[in-house]
Amino acid sequence: MKRTRIWLLVFILIMAVSFGVILSGRAKEDRGSKIAGIYQEGSAIYSIALDSVKKPYSIKIKGEKGINTVTVEPGRICVSEADCPDKSCVNCRWISKPGQMVVCLPNRLMIKIKNEAAGGIDGLSR
Missing domain, CATH: 2.60.320.10 (N-utilization substance G protein NusG, insert domain)
Structure with a gap:
């Protein structure tokens, strides 16, 4: 049960970082x-x-x-x-x-x- 929670947190962290990278790329596209x-x-x-x-x-x-x-x-x-x-x-x-x-x-x-x-x-x- 504890392992599942750890993997779930790791997965959520990876998703949050990926989402942030995508958003920063779009913001760069809008400049200039x-x-x-x-x-x-x-x-x-x-x-x-x-x-x-x-x-x-x-x-x-x-x-x-x-x-x-x-x-x-x-x-x-x-x-x-x-x-x-x-x-x-x-x-x-x-x-x-x-x-x-x-x-x-x-x-x-x-x-x-x-x-x-x-x-x-x-x-x-x-």
């Missing part, structure tokens, strides 16, 4: 501004600070299979139009959180959101 990196064929072509965007705008990016239209609004970004056959990049809709991404394989385009506090984006800036 959100940066959207737009890559084509593995190279950074744009770096956009989403928190600094005041008015919506679009960027047309030519790829192997056509043109992708990337729409940027305050705090979020999406591929709004694409000439690729399956349009899965358009179906991803808006992304706005660090770690989210949109990929268009036919046009070799990727949009990924990172947190500036967690390292930002390599490459060009807009």
Whole structure:
């Protein structure tokens, strides 16, 4: 009976520490501004600070299979139009959180959101 209580306390302690680690990781994710990196064929072509965007705008990016239209609004970004056959990049809709991404394989385009506090984006800036 005493052993069971000890193991139960150890288990509760491990769970509490794990919960604390998860919460501290989320708090770190919320710090800093959100940066959207737009890559084509593995190279950074744009770096956009989403928190600094005041008015919506679009960027047309030519790829192997056509043109992708990337729409940027305050705090979020999406591929709004694409000439690729399956349009899965358009179906991803808006992304706005660090770690989210949109990929268009036919046009070799990727949009990924990172947190500036967690390292930002390599490459060009807009």
